[in-house]
Amino acid sequence: MKARIHVTLKNGVLDPQGAAVRHSLGALGFDGVEKVRQGKIIEMELTETDAGKAEEQVKxxxxxxxxxxxxxxxxxxIL
Incomplete structure (x- = not known):
């Protein structure tokens, strides 16, 4: 079974990487981008076959x- 986890900064937490991306996009001519928040995606293969148990483990x-x-x-x- 495959799991995908999306990790993002909570609202209100400064995101300097997101701000740098937004600034760089503007410098490259991509106007109109007001805010960027960046995060990470983690994918993993699990041996668990029960979706509920797999989700519990991943959490x-x-x-x-x-x-x-x-x-x-x-x-x-859970995919």
Whole structure:
């Protein structure tokens, strides 16, 4: 079973990488971009065959390692 995790900064947390991307896009002539927030996607293959258990496991992984839950949100997709 495959899982995809989207990790993004929480609203209100400064995103200097997003700001740098927005600035660079403007410098390249892509006007009209007002805000950029960047994050990461993690994909993994799991041996678990039950979707509910897989989601539970991946959420535990996010809480313990994959996301800094103080400043980041995460969303889990089981594919």
């Amino acid at each position: 535990a992984m996010c809480e313990k390692l994959l996301a800094n839950t103080v400043i980041e949100d995460y969303a889990v997709e």
